[in-house]
Amino acid sequence: MRPLPRHSLAHSDGRRLLVYGELRGSLDEKGPAAAADGAEIHKRMDVFTETWVGIAPARNTRPLDSPAEIEDRDGCPFCPGGIEVPFSYDAAVFDNRYPSFRPDAPPAPLLDGRTGPARGRCEVVLYTDRHDASFGELSPTELARVVAVWVDRGCELWADPAHAYVCVFENRGAEVGATIAHPHGQIYALDHVPPVTAAKSEAHLRHRRREERCLSCTATRADDCSDRIVSTNESFVVAVPFAARWPFEVTVRARRHGLRRLADLVPEEQRDLAVALRDVTRRYDALFDFQLPYMMVAQEAPHDQPDWHLAFELYPLYRAPGVTKIRASVETGLGLFLNDVAPEDAARRLADLDVPAEPIELDSLFAVTQPDAAVLS
Ligand SMILES: [Zn+2]
Ligand SMILES: [Zn+2]
Numbered sequence: 001m002r003p004l005p006r007h008s009l010a011h012s013d014g015r016r017l018l019v020y021g022e023l024r025g026s027l028d029e030k031g032p033a034a035a036a037d038g039a040e041i042h043k044r045m046d047v048f049t050e051t052w053v054g055i056a057p058a059r060n061t062r063p064l065d066s067p068a069e070i071e072d073r074d075g076c077p078f079c080p081g082g083i084e085v086p087f088s089y090d091a092a093v094f095d096n097r098y099p100s101f102r103p104d105a106p107p108a109p110l111l112d113g114r115t116g117p118a119r120g121r122c123e124v125v126l127y128t129d130r131h132d133a134s135f136g137e138l139s140p141t142e143l144a145r146v147v148a149v150w151v152d153r154g155c156e157l158w159a160d161p162a163h164a165y166v167c168v169f170e171n172r173g174a175e176v177g178a179t180i181a182h183p184h185g186q187i188y189a190l191d192h193v194p195p196v197t198a199a200k201s202e203a204h205l206r207h208r209r210r211e212e213r214c215l216s217c218t219a220t221r222a223d224d225c226s227d228r229i230v231s232t233n234e235s236f237v238v239a240v241p242f243a244a245r246w247p248f249e250v251t252v253r254a255r256r257h258g259l260r261r262l263a264d265l266v267p268e269e270q271r272d273l274a275v276a277l278r279d280v281t282r283r284y285d286a287l288f289d290f291q292l293p294y295m296m297v298a299q300e301a302p303h304d305q306p307d308w309h310l311a312f313e314l315y316p317l318y319r320a321p322g323v324t325k326i327r328a329s330v331e332t333g334l335g336l337f338l339n340d341v342a343p344e345d346a347a348r349r350l351a352d353l354d355v356p357a358e359p360i361e362l363d364s365l366f367a368v369t370q371p372d373a374a375v376l377s
Contacts, residue, residue, distance in 0.1 A: 001267060004148050004366035015095035017085065020149055020368065025087025041100060045114035051195040054118055056100040073131040078182035080129050089129050091145045093153060093187075096122040101190060103162065119162060119191040125149060127183045134183050134291060135170065136281035140360040143274040146185075147262075148366035151270070153187055154262040154300065163189040165197060165302060168262070172281075173293025175317050175324065185296070193302050200299075204307040216309035220253050228347040231279050235259075235272035238280060240347040245337035247319035248287065248346045252276045253311040260301035260308050271360050273312075280314055282355040288321040 007019040009027050017027065043052045073079055080088040084097075095102075101120030108115035127135065128142050138146065150168050157166045170185035171178040193201070207215035223229065223239040230250055231238045241251050252273070259269060277296070284292040294316040301308035319325045319340050330336050 001365045001367040003369045004145065005369050006152065018093040019089050020092065020145060021090030024089065028086060041105060041118040042108045043116040043118050052116065052192055054100045076131055076180065076182050078126055078180060078184060079131050085126065091128065091149050092126045093123050093149060096124050101188065121157065121189040123153065123187040125185045125187060127185065131182050134172065134281065136278055136285055140358065140364055143278060144360060144365045147270045147274050148368055151262050151265060152368035157187065157189040158261065158263065162191060165190045165193050166300060168298035170296040173291065175293040176295050197302055201302050201305050204305060208307050214257055214307040216253065216307060217257050220255055220309060227344050230283065230347055230350045231276065233272045233276060235269040236276045238276050240343040242343065244339055244343040244346065246315040247325055247339060247341035248316045248350065250280050250314045251311055252280065254309040259310050261310055262298065262300060264310065267362055267365050270365055271362060274360055275357065277312060279355065279357060283350045283353045284316050286353045286355055287350065288318060293317045
């Protein structure tokens, strides 16, 4: 694998900027004006579901909430010369200016219910400095770099004892709240295990107790033999889940027992993951012939959960051209999803699409070199 140097810089407001690859500039002493300090962020416990809710009022004042503004490359804060990275770059990660969770979270306010500090970390991952691209349009080298960056961030964030869960994700499209069109994803590191993850972990434990085997192994084998397959490779099964909640929902799940997190990926699996995710996003764009908005969420194993396979879940927002799937009353109020598209039909339609699949060579993969050549501004 090719070495991918990581350079650690700091904005004048204290936020970290990690530049991966060649370092082609430095940060201005002045830097961007500090965002609101986020003193109001905290967590509140919903006593009825016994789950935390993040409260982050400052996020509402984000300056870039107008879609007209964000499409415009000139006003893009993620392009070279923008406020986040003033120089050209290969890939970069920085602390979100408007975090919902932060390492130095302020004390939780004393209120008439249970509260907690919003401890954690919110990072933004810039896939490339090319504004007019998307995950599916990344070159093999750019894709390989993104996977190496995910592995690097995963290693560091999971190793921090302050974090109980780490989630790599992407919101693509204004409809799912991506206020900036520049190709990017995000990472949240949390001080607690979120509820859907906790429920999945419990299911794995119960399956192990009852069946004496791994739930993810069982599900992956079932997907692999089903008519819900979208595409497949040696390391990952790409299928519409048996009980898909969203029309055209797709899960990319590791075949190998023991591949629990991004950091467990061997080189062949890194390549196969990049190919599989690129394939799904290309199928999404070909499905209705426009850039389909989607949510893409990595599912890494929580601590102490040996039966768990690394997966990426993708939930696109449309069920037909011009018809969005709304998370409506029953879904929101009861958590009962109603899906208008049979998973087998969704899989057939996605699988029948013809999308390019240029190979990613093993020797084009990257491994981040640590410790970084620390260049602090
Ligand atoms: Zn841009
Ligand atoms: Zn397994």
